[in-house]
Amino acid sequence: MSDTSLTRRPSAVVFDVNETLSDMSPMTERFTDVGVPGHLAASWFAGLLRDGFALTVTGANPAFADLAQDSLRTLLTGQVDDVDAAVEHVMGGFTSLSLHPDVAPGTGALADLGLRLTTLSNGSASVAAGLLRRGGVVDRFERLLSVEDAPAWKPAGSAYAYALAELGLEPAQAVLVAVHPWDIHGAHEAGLMTAWVDRSGSPYPTCFAAPDLTVVGLPELAARLGELPPTD
Numbered sequence: 001m002s003d004t005s006l007t008r009r010p011s012a013v014v015f016d017v018n019e020t021l022s023d024m025s026p027m028t029e030r031f032t033d034v035g036v037p038g039h040l041a042a043s044w045f046a047g048l049l050r051d052g053f054a055l056t057v058t059g060a061n062p063a064f065a066d067l068a069q070d071s072l073r074t075l076l077t078g079q080v081d082d083v084d085a086a087v088e089h090v091m092g093g094f095t096s097l098s099l100h101p102d103v104a105p106g107t108g109a110l111a112d113l114g115l116r117l118t119t120l121s122n123g124s125a126s127v128a129a130g131l132l133r134r135g136g137v138v139d140r141f142e143r144l145l146s147v148e149d150a151p152a153w154k155p156a157g158s159a160y161a162y163a164l165a166e167l168g169l170e171p172a173q174a175v176l177v178a179v180h181p182w183d184i185h186g187a188h189e190a191g192l193m194t195a196w197v198d199r200s201g202s203p204y205p206t207c208f209a210a211p212d213l214t215v216v217g218l219p220e221l222a223a224r225l226g227e228l229p230p231t232d
Contacts, residue, residue, distance in 0.1 A: 106218020155186020
């Protein structure tokens with residue numbers, strides 16, 4: 001845990017979804033189900049994000065699912081007999097993921113503080129809705145936002161600007177919560193407060209802007225924000 005540089009409580013908490021709220025470890029089994037090593041799940045997802053960022057830099061705003069399927073097809077070709085069936089099986093994993101155990105109590109505590117909760121995902125809003133519905137917490141969220149409706153993927157500044165406009169907030173009134181340092185960096189550059197959820201115990205990379213707050217889970221986030229005076 002790090003000391004916070006925040007001096008006031010935000011009005012809204014904007015959550016990343018993939019890996020921040022969702023436990024993506026079952027995706028490993030989806031890869032082994034189709035006959036390829038489970039460790040490829042992590043490298044595939046990292047490559048998917050890389051490709052999305054590259055397309056964003058060149059002015060595109062690809063649909064997450066389309067890009068995910070395309071990259072999977074490339075990865076699995078030559079390794080499985082029925083590529084289309086394997087892609088369908090792996091992609092189906094997104095519709096059955098669960099929340100990390102800390103998410104339900106943490107979002108409850110944040111809602112009890114009177115904070116507005118929303119998501120901002122590079123994935124689709126429908127996938128986020130399914131995840132939160134399965135976890136029994138969807139009613140705590142005011143909005144489920146996706147960059148599919150924004151000019152670009154995160155960490156482009158326009159993605160965060162889109163979310164703020166939808167919420168009617170200034171950047172300094174919101175905190176972006178994510179496990180990804182690149183997301184923390186992007187939100188910081190866009191003027192938002194930031195909170196990094198350190199789920200792995202890995203050191204935060206110094207090449208990115210440091211988070212305003214580091215926590216190990218959402219209950220700790222709620223406790224730390226609850227110590228701060230509300231934003232005027």
